[in-house]
Amino acid sequence: MMMGLFPIMLVVSATQAMQPIIIKTADMELGLLPRSPDQIISFYEARGFPRSMQDVLRKQCFITTGISNHSNKKIWLDLESWEFHQHGKPIKRYHRNEWKQRWQKMDIPMSKQSTFRWTLIPETLDYLPGEHEGGNVILPFTEGYFSLKATFKTGDDKQGKVITITTDKLYCAEDADEAASEDAK
Amino acid sequence: MKSLISLSAAVFTLLCSTLLATSLFPVPTIAADNAQQIEVPFGIRHYDIGQAKNFSLSDIDGEEFELNSTRGKWVFLHFWASWCGPCREEMPAIQQLADTMQDDLHIVMVNTAEDEDTIFEFLGTIGVELNSLMDSDGLITEEWKPRGLPTSFLIDPQGKVKYQAIGGREWGETLYIDFIDKLIKQSN
Numbered sequence: 001m002m003m004g005l006f007p008i009m010l011v012v013s014a015t016q017a018m019q020p021i022i023i024k025t026a027d028m029e030l031g032l033l034p035r036s037p038d039q040i041i042s043f044y045e046a047r048g049f050p051r052s053m054q055d056v057l058r059k060q061c062f063i064t065t066g067i068s069n070h071s072n073k074k075i076w077l078d079l080e081s082w083e084f085h086q087h088g089k090p091i092k093r094y095h096r097n098e099w100k101q102r103w104q105k106m107d108i109p110m111s112k113q114s115t116f117r118w119t120l121i122p123e124t125l126d127y128l129p130g131e132h133e134g135g136n137v138i139l140p141f142t143e144g145y146f147s148l149k150a151t152f153k154t155g156d157d158k159q160g161k162v163i164t165i166t167t168d169k170l171y172c173a174e175d176a177d178e179a180a181s182e183d184a185k
Numbered sequence: 186m187k188s189l190i191s192l193s194a195a196v197f198t199l200l201c202s203t204l205l206a207t208s209l210f211p212v213p214t215i216a217a218d219n220a221q222q223i224e225v226p227f228g229i230r231h232y233d234i235g236q237a238k239n240f241s242l243s244d245i246d247g248e249e250f251e252l253n254s255t256r257g258k259w260v261f262l263h264f265w266a267s268w269c270g271p272c273r274e275e276m277p278a279i280q281q282l283a284d285t286m287q288d289d290l291h292i293v294m295v296n297t298a299e300d301e302d303t304i305f306e307f308l309g310t311i312g313v314e315l316n317s318l319m320d321s322d323g324l325i326t327e328e329w330k331p332r333g334l335p336t337s338f339l340i341d342p343q344g345k346v347k348y349q350a351i352g353g354r355e356w357g358e359t360l361y362i363d364f365i366d367k368l369i370k371q372s373n
Contacts (some may be wrong), residue, residue: 113300114323131351133333
Protein backbone atom coordinates (compact mmCIF):
# COMPACT_ATOMS: atom_id res chain seq x y z
CA MET A 1 0.00 0.00 0.00
CA MET A 2 2.89 2.29 0.61
CA MET A 3 3.90 4.37 -2.33
CA GLY A 4 6.37 7.16 -1.72
CA LEU A 5 8.21 9.42 -4.06
CA PHE A 6 10.95 6.95 -4.89
CA PRO A 7 8.93 4.95 -7.43
CA ILE A 8 8.19 8.17 -9.23
CA MET A 9 11.87 8.87 -9.63
CA LEU A 10 12.42 5.47 -11.18
CA VAL A 11 9.66 5.83 -13.72
CA VAL A 12 10.54 9.38 -14.60
CA SER A 13 14.16 8.60 -15.16
CA ALA A 14 13.10 5.92 -17.59
CA THR A 15 10.92 8.23 -19.63
CA GLN A 16 12.13 11.77 -19.27
CA ALA A 17 15.05 13.38 -17.54
CA MET A 18 12.81 15.18 -15.09
CA GLN A 19 13.56 14.66 -11.44
CA PRO A 20 11.31 15.48 -8.54
CA ILE A 21 12.40 18.16 -6.15
CA ILE A 22 11.99 16.68 -2.70
CA ILE A 23 12.30 18.90 0.32
CA LYS A 24 12.25 17.31 3.75
CA THR A 25 11.94 18.93 7.13
CA ALA A 26 11.61 17.30 10.53
CA ASP A 27 7.84 17.59 10.24
CA MET A 28 6.97 17.13 6.62
CA GLU A 29 8.00 16.37 3.08
CA LEU A 30 7.16 18.32 -0.05
CA GLY A 31 7.67 16.74 -3.46
CA LEU A 32 7.47 18.77 -6.67
CA LEU A 33 7.61 17.14 -10.09
CA PRO A 34 7.30 19.22 -13.27
CA ARG A 35 5.25 17.46 -15.97
CA SER A 36 5.84 17.85 -19.67
CA PRO A 37 2.89 18.74 -21.92
CA ASP A 38 3.08 15.30 -23.55
CA GLN A 39 2.80 13.60 -20.17
CA ILE A 40 -0.14 15.74 -19.21
CA ILE A 41 -1.97 15.39 -22.48
CA SER A 42 -1.45 11.64 -22.71
CA PHE A 43 -3.19 11.29 -19.38
CA TYR A 44 -6.13 13.53 -20.20
CA GLU A 45 -6.44 12.20 -23.74
CA ALA A 46 -6.68 8.66 -22.39
CA ARG A 47 -9.47 9.85 -20.11
CA GLY A 48 -11.39 11.09 -23.15
CA PHE A 49 -10.91 14.80 -22.54
CA PRO A 50 -12.07 16.88 -25.51
CA ARG A 51 -9.47 18.36 -27.80
CA SER A 52 -10.46 21.89 -26.80
CA MET A 53 -9.57 21.08 -23.18
CA GLN A 54 -6.31 19.43 -24.17
CA ASP A 55 -5.31 22.47 -26.22
CA VAL A 56 -5.74 24.72 -23.21
CA LEU A 57 -3.91 22.38 -20.84
CA ARG A 58 -0.99 21.79 -23.18
CA LYS A 59 0.03 25.42 -22.82
CA GLN A 60 0.23 25.36 -19.04
CA CYS A 61 2.90 24.40 -16.55
CA PHE A 62 1.98 21.39 -14.41
CA ILE A 63 3.80 20.64 -11.18
CA THR A 64 2.67 17.42 -9.53
CA THR A 65 2.89 18.08 -5.83
CA GLY A 66 2.89 15.66 -2.93
CA ILE A 67 2.81 16.61 0.72
CA SER A 68 3.41 14.25 3.62
CA ASN A 69 2.88 15.06 7.27
CA HIS A 70 5.60 13.33 9.26
CA SER A 71 4.74 15.07 12.50
CA ASN A 72 2.21 14.26 15.19
CA LYS A 73 0.30 17.49 14.64
CA LYS A 74 -1.93 18.80 11.91
CA ILE A 75 -0.21 20.63 9.09
CA TRP A 76 -2.33 23.05 7.11
CA LEU A 77 -2.05 23.48 3.38
CA ASP A 78 -3.28 26.80 2.06
CA LEU A 79 -2.19 27.41 -1.52
CA GLU A 80 -3.01 31.10 -1.16
CA SER A 81 0.12 31.38 0.97
CA TRP A 82 2.36 29.86 -1.70
CA GLU A 83 4.47 32.42 -3.56
CA PHE A 84 6.02 31.71 -6.96
CA HIS A 85 8.55 34.26 -8.22
CA GLN A 86 10.93 34.71 -11.13
CA HIS A 87 13.38 37.62 -11.26
CA GLY A 88 11.48 39.28 -8.45
CA LYS A 89 8.16 39.13 -10.24
CA PRO A 90 5.30 36.98 -8.98
CA ILE A 91 3.95 34.12 -11.07
CA LYS A 92 0.25 33.77 -10.51
CA ARG A 93 -0.95 30.26 -9.85
CA TYR A 94 -4.29 29.26 -11.35
CA HIS A 95 -6.94 28.79 -8.68
CA ARG A 96 -9.21 25.78 -9.21
CA ASN A 97 -12.20 28.11 -9.46
CA GLU A 98 -10.64 29.73 -12.52
CA TRP A 99 -10.61 26.33 -14.20
CA LYS A 100 -14.18 25.68 -13.20
CA GLN A 101 -15.30 28.91 -14.80
CA ARG A 102 -13.27 28.27 -17.92
CA TRP A 103 -14.61 24.74 -18.39
CA GLN A 104 -18.15 25.90 -17.83
CA LYS A 105 -17.77 28.57 -20.49
CA MET A 106 -16.40 25.94 -22.85
CA ASP A 107 -19.30 23.57 -22.10
CA ILE A 108 -16.94 20.82 -21.00
CA PRO A 109 -18.84 17.68 -19.88
CA MET A 110 -19.29 17.43 -16.12
CA SER A 111 -17.46 14.11 -15.95
CA LYS A 112 -14.33 15.65 -17.45
CA GLN A 113 -14.58 18.68 -15.17
CA SER A 114 -14.82 16.35 -12.20
CA THR A 115 -11.83 14.22 -13.20
CA PHE A 116 -9.83 17.37 -13.85
CA ARG A 117 -10.64 18.71 -10.38
CA TRP A 118 -9.51 15.45 -8.76
CA THR A 119 -6.12 15.77 -10.43
CA LEU A 120 -5.56 19.12 -8.72
CA ILE A 121 -4.16 19.45 -5.24
CA PRO A 122 -6.79 20.88 -2.86
CA GLU A 123 -6.64 24.64 -2.26
CA THR A 124 -6.75 23.99 1.47
CA LEU A 125 -6.38 20.83 3.51
CA ASP A 126 -5.52 19.89 7.07
CA TYR A 127 -2.96 17.11 6.79
CA LEU A 128 -3.40 14.68 9.63
CA PRO A 129 -0.37 13.00 11.21
CA GLY A 130 0.96 10.45 8.74
CA GLU A 131 -1.23 11.65 5.89
CA HIS A 132 -0.03 12.07 2.33
CA GLU A 133 -2.10 13.81 -0.30
CA GLY A 134 -1.19 15.46 -3.53
CA GLY A 135 -2.17 16.61 -6.98
CA ASN A 136 -1.23 19.11 -9.61
CA VAL A 137 -0.45 22.79 -9.21
CA ILE A 138 -0.88 24.70 -12.47
CA LEU A 139 0.95 27.85 -13.46
CA PRO A 140 1.28 29.77 -16.72
CA PHE A 141 4.15 28.32 -18.74
CA THR A 142 7.32 30.09 -17.69
CA GLU A 143 10.77 29.66 -19.20
CA GLY A 144 13.72 29.20 -16.90
CA TYR A 145 13.95 28.51 -13.20
CA PHE A 146 11.64 30.12 -10.69
CA SER A 147 11.20 29.99 -6.95
CA LEU A 148 8.57 28.83 -4.52
CA LYS A 149 8.10 29.90 -0.95
CA ALA A 150 5.50 27.68 0.68
CA THR A 151 4.33 28.22 4.23
CA PHE A 152 2.31 25.84 6.37
CA LYS A 153 0.55 26.55 9.61
CA THR A 154 0.49 23.76 12.19
CA GLY A 155 -1.60 22.55 15.09
CA ASP A 156 -5.35 22.06 15.47
CA ASP A 157 -5.91 25.80 15.81
CA LYS A 158 -3.19 26.79 13.33
CA GLN A 159 -1.34 28.46 16.19
CA GLY A 160 1.68 26.16 16.15
CA LYS A 161 4.97 26.96 14.50
CA VAL A 162 4.92 27.99 10.85
CA ILE A 163 6.88 25.76 8.49
CA THR A 164 8.45 27.55 5.55
CA ILE A 165 9.86 25.67 2.59
CA THR A 166 11.68 27.38 -0.24
CA THR A 167 13.26 26.30 -3.49
CA ASP A 168 14.59 28.24 -6.45
CA LYS A 169 14.95 25.15 -8.63
CA LEU A 170 11.44 24.92 -10.01
CA TYR A 171 10.86 24.91 -13.74
CA CYS A 172 8.23 24.07 -16.30
CA ALA A 173 8.98 20.81 -18.08
CA GLU A 174 9.06 20.78 -21.86
CA ASP A 175 8.52 17.87 -24.19
CA ALA A 176 11.69 15.98 -25.07
CA ASP A 177 11.66 17.13 -28.71
CA GLU A 178 11.11 20.75 -27.67
CA ALA A 179 13.97 20.59 -25.22
CA ALA A 180 16.23 18.99 -27.85
CA SER A 181 15.47 21.69 -30.38
CA GLU A 182 16.19 24.37 -27.79
CA ASP A 183 19.50 22.70 -27.00
CA ALA A 184 20.42 22.67 -30.70
CA LYS A 185 20.00 26.42 -31.02
CA MET B 186 -1.94 3.72 -31.13
CA LYS B 187 -4.42 2.54 -28.53
CA SER B 188 -1.74 0.58 -26.73
CA LEU B 189 0.56 3.58 -26.86
CA ILE B 190 -2.09 5.71 -25.27
CA SER B 191 -2.76 3.03 -22.68
CA LEU B 192 0.92 2.80 -21.90
CA SER B 193 1.21 6.55 -21.60
CA ALA B 194 -1.82 6.64 -19.39
CA ALA B 195 -0.47 3.84 -17.26
CA VAL B 196 2.86 5.59 -16.84
CA PHE B 197 1.20 8.85 -15.99
CA THR B 198 -1.17 7.11 -13.66
CA LEU B 199 1.73 5.63 -11.78
CA LEU B 200 3.56 8.92 -11.78
CA CYS B 201 0.66 11.04 -10.71
CA SER B 202 -1.29 8.82 -8.48
CA THR B 203 1.55 7.87 -6.22
CA LEU B 204 1.17 11.39 -4.98
CA LEU B 205 -2.53 11.06 -4.43
CA ALA B 206 -4.22 10.02 -1.31
CA THR B 207 -1.97 7.37 0.11
CA SER B 208 -0.19 7.14 3.37
CA LEU B 209 3.55 7.01 3.76
CA PHE B 210 3.09 5.22 7.03
CA PRO B 211 1.66 1.79 6.49
CA VAL B 212 2.74 0.52 9.87
CA PRO B 213 -0.40 0.56 11.95
CA THR B 214 -0.56 2.12 15.35
CA ILE B 215 -3.50 2.16 17.65
CA ALA B 216 -5.54 4.99 19.07
CA ALA B 217 -8.15 4.47 21.73
CA ASP B 218 -11.76 5.09 20.81
CA ASN B 219 -13.08 6.38 24.10
CA ALA B 220 -16.65 6.69 22.95
CA GLN B 221 -17.07 3.07 21.97
CA GLN B 222 -14.04 1.42 23.58
CA ILE B 223 -12.98 0.09 20.21
CA GLU B 224 -9.43 0.62 19.10
CA VAL B 225 -9.27 2.63 15.89
CA PRO B 226 -6.49 1.48 13.56
CA PHE B 227 -4.00 3.92 12.15
CA GLY B 228 -5.28 5.61 9.01
CA ILE B 229 -8.89 5.67 10.14
CA ARG B 230 -10.35 8.63 11.95
CA HIS B 231 -13.59 9.47 13.65
CA TYR B 232 -15.78 11.34 11.25
CA ASP B 233 -19.04 12.07 13.01
CA ILE B 234 -20.77 14.23 10.44
CA GLY B 235 -24.25 12.94 11.09
CA GLN B 236 -26.63 11.31 8.69
CA ALA B 237 -25.13 10.01 5.47
CA LYS B 238 -26.30 11.92 2.43
CA ASN B 239 -28.55 9.62 0.50
CA PHE B 240 -27.93 9.07 -3.19
CA SER B 241 -29.18 6.87 -5.94
CA LEU B 242 -26.91 5.57 -8.70
CA SER B 243 -26.79 2.75 -11.23
CA ASP B 244 -24.18 0.03 -11.05
CA ILE B 245 -22.30 -1.41 -14.03
CA ASP B 246 -25.07 -3.96 -14.54
CA GLY B 247 -27.63 -1.20 -14.83
CA GLU B 248 -29.20 -1.91 -11.44
CA GLU B 249 -30.34 1.12 -9.47
CA PHE B 250 -29.02 1.43 -5.93
CA GLU B 251 -30.03 3.77 -3.12
CA LEU B 252 -27.73 4.27 -0.16
CA ASN B 253 -30.64 4.40 2.28
CA SER B 254 -31.49 0.83 1.33
CA THR B 255 -28.48 -0.34 3.33
CA ARG B 256 -29.93 0.57 6.73
CA GLY B 257 -29.56 -2.13 9.35
CA LYS B 258 -25.95 -3.00 8.53
CA TRP B 259 -22.63 -1.21 8.58
CA VAL B 260 -21.66 0.20 5.19
CA PHE B 261 -18.21 0.50 3.70
CA LEU B 262 -18.57 3.35 1.19
CA HIS B 263 -15.61 3.71 -1.14
CA PHE B 264 -14.88 6.39 -3.76
CA TRP B 265 -12.39 5.51 -6.47
CA ALA B 266 -11.23 6.10 -10.05
CA SER B 267 -9.29 3.82 -12.40
CA TRP B 268 -6.61 6.44 -13.07
CA CYS B 269 -5.73 6.67 -9.38
CA GLY B 270 -2.83 4.34 -8.57
CA PRO B 271 -3.62 3.86 -4.88
CA CYS B 272 -7.20 2.99 -5.86
CA ARG B 273 -5.85 0.23 -8.08
CA GLU B 274 -3.59 -1.04 -5.29
CA GLU B 275 -6.38 -1.00 -2.76
CA MET B 276 -8.93 -2.97 -4.79
CA PRO B 277 -7.69 -6.48 -3.92
CA ALA B 278 -7.75 -5.53 -0.24
CA ILE B 279 -11.36 -4.40 -0.58
CA GLN B 280 -12.14 -7.68 -2.29
CA GLN B 281 -10.61 -9.47 0.70
CA LEU B 282 -12.73 -7.38 3.03
CA ALA B 283 -15.83 -8.21 1.01
CA ASP B 284 -14.99 -11.92 1.03
CA THR B 285 -14.35 -11.92 4.76
CA MET B 286 -17.29 -9.89 5.95
CA GLN B 287 -19.71 -11.21 3.34
CA ASP B 288 -23.22 -10.86 4.78
CA ASP B 289 -22.33 -8.58 7.67
CA LEU B 290 -21.17 -5.53 5.75
CA HIS B 291 -22.44 -3.65 2.73
CA ILE B 292 -19.59 -2.80 0.39
CA VAL B 293 -20.62 0.17 -1.72
CA MET B 294 -18.17 1.21 -4.39
CA VAL B 295 -18.62 4.51 -6.20
CA ASN B 296 -16.58 5.24 -9.29
CA THR B 297 -15.94 8.92 -9.85
CA ALA B 298 -16.76 10.33 -13.28
CA GLU B 299 -15.74 7.48 -15.56
CA ASP B 300 -17.77 5.62 -18.14
CA GLU B 301 -19.11 2.09 -17.94
CA ASP B 302 -16.55 0.60 -20.34
CA THR B 303 -13.63 2.05 -18.40
CA ILE B 304 -14.97 0.75 -15.10
CA PHE B 305 -15.82 -2.67 -16.49
CA GLU B 306 -12.43 -3.08 -18.14
CA PHE B 307 -10.59 -1.87 -15.06
CA LEU B 308 -12.35 -4.20 -12.64
CA GLY B 309 -11.82 -7.10 -15.02
CA THR B 310 -8.15 -6.31 -15.48
CA ILE B 311 -7.35 -6.27 -11.79
CA GLY B 312 -9.37 -9.41 -11.26
CA VAL B 313 -11.82 -8.42 -8.57
CA GLU B 314 -15.45 -9.36 -8.47
CA LEU B 315 -16.62 -6.11 -7.01
CA ASN B 316 -19.47 -4.24 -8.61
CA SER B 317 -19.38 -0.47 -8.66
CA LEU B 318 -21.85 2.33 -8.84
CA MET B 319 -21.25 4.92 -11.51
CA ASP B 320 -21.15 8.55 -10.43
CA SER B 321 -20.93 9.52 -14.07
CA ASP B 322 -20.82 13.28 -13.64
CA GLY B 323 -18.89 13.17 -10.36
CA LEU B 324 -21.46 15.17 -8.45
CA ILE B 325 -22.18 12.61 -5.74
CA THR B 326 -18.46 12.37 -5.05
CA GLU B 327 -18.28 16.15 -4.79
CA GLU B 328 -21.11 16.14 -2.26
CA TRP B 329 -19.32 13.61 -0.10
CA LYS B 330 -16.14 15.67 -0.13
CA PRO B 331 -13.52 12.92 0.13
CA ARG B 332 -10.07 14.24 1.01
CA GLY B 333 -8.73 12.59 -2.11
CA LEU B 334 -9.13 9.40 -4.08
CA PRO B 335 -9.40 6.76 -2.82
CA THR B 336 -11.43 7.52 0.25
CA SER B 337 -13.59 5.19 2.31
CA PHE B 338 -16.28 5.95 4.86
CA LEU B 339 -17.85 3.68 7.44
CA ILE B 340 -21.55 4.26 8.01
CA ASP B 341 -23.38 2.69 10.94
CA PRO B 342 -26.61 0.68 10.66
CA GLN B 343 -28.65 3.81 11.47
CA GLY B 344 -27.19 5.57 8.46
CA LYS B 345 -24.78 7.82 10.33
CA VAL B 346 -21.28 8.44 9.05
CA LYS B 347 -18.84 7.39 11.76
CA TYR B 348 -15.35 6.95 10.31
CA GLN B 349 -13.24 8.02 7.39
CA ALA B 350 -10.16 6.24 6.09
CA ILE B 351 -7.20 8.39 5.13
CA GLY B 352 -5.87 7.19 1.79
CA GLY B 353 -5.61 3.56 0.77
CA ARG B 354 -5.58 0.92 3.48
CA GLU B 355 -4.89 -2.80 3.69
CA TRP B 356 -8.49 -3.71 4.41
CA GLY B 357 -7.77 -7.42 4.25
CA GLU B 358 -5.38 -7.24 7.22
CA THR B 359 -6.52 -8.57 10.56
CA LEU B 360 -6.20 -5.14 12.09
CA TYR B 361 -8.92 -3.67 9.90
CA ILE B 362 -11.06 -6.79 9.72
CA ASP B 363 -11.10 -6.98 13.52
CA PHE B 364 -11.97 -3.31 13.80
CA ILE B 365 -14.95 -3.59 11.48
CA ASP B 366 -15.97 -6.87 13.06
CA LYS B 367 -16.05 -5.22 16.48
CA LEU B 368 -18.14 -2.37 15.14
CA ILE B 369 -20.62 -4.87 13.73
CA LYS B 370 -20.77 -6.95 16.90
CA GLN B 371 -21.19 -3.90 19.07
CA SER B 372 -24.19 -2.73 17.10
CA ASN B 373 -25.88 -6.13 17.08
